[in-house]
Amino acid sequence: xxxxxxxxxxxxxxxxxxxxxxxxxxxxxxxxxxxxxxxxxxxxxxxxxxxxxxxxxxxxxxxxxxxxxxxxxxxxxxxxxxxxxxxxxxxxxxxxxxxxxxxxxxxxxxxxxx
Numbered sequence: 001x002x003x004x005x006x007x008x009x010x011x012x013x014x015x016x017x018x019x020x021x022x023x024x025x026x027x028x029x030x031x032x033x034x035x036x037x038x039x040x041x042x043x044x045x046x047x048x049x050x051x052x053x054x055x056x057x058x059x060x061x062x063x064x065x066x067x068x069x070x071x072x073x074x075x076x077x078x079x080x081x082x083x084x085x086x087x088x089x090x091x092x093x094x095x096x097x098x099x100x101x102x103x104x105x106x107x108x109x110x111x112x113x114x
Contacts, residue, residue, distance in 0.1 A: 009037045009068055021064040022046045025082055032074070039074035045085040054079070 007013060011029040018027045026045035033039040049057045057079035062069060069075050080088065 018044055022048050041076045043078045045080050049079050049081045
C-alpha cells in the first residue's frame with residue numbers, strides 16, 4: 001500500500017508555501033493551538049498585495065492555501081505590502097508579528113480550558 005499521507009501543517013510549512021505561492025518577502029506564522037496544527041495566525045508581506053484592498057488580499061491568501069486551510073480549524077492573516085510593512089515597523093519600533101489578540105503570555109488563547 002502506497003503512503004499518500006499529506007505533509008503535516010506546521011508554521012514552517014505554511015511560511016514556505018506563502019513565500020513561494022505569493023512571492024512574499026516576509027512571513028511570520030504562529031501556531032495558536034499549542035503545536036497541534038489546528039489554528040494559525042500570520043503576517044504576510046507581499047508585493048502581490050499592492051493596489052488590492054483587504055478583501056482581495058485575503059482572497060489571494062485563501063486561494064494560495066486552499067488545501068491547507070481546509071485541513072485546519074482556524075486561520076487569520078494580516079496582509080501588507082512591503083511599504084505598509086516598512087511604515088508599520090518604523091512606527092512600532094520594530095515590534096512586528098502576527099496579531100496575537102486574545103493570547104496570553106504563554107501563547108495560549110484566553111478563555112479556553114483544556
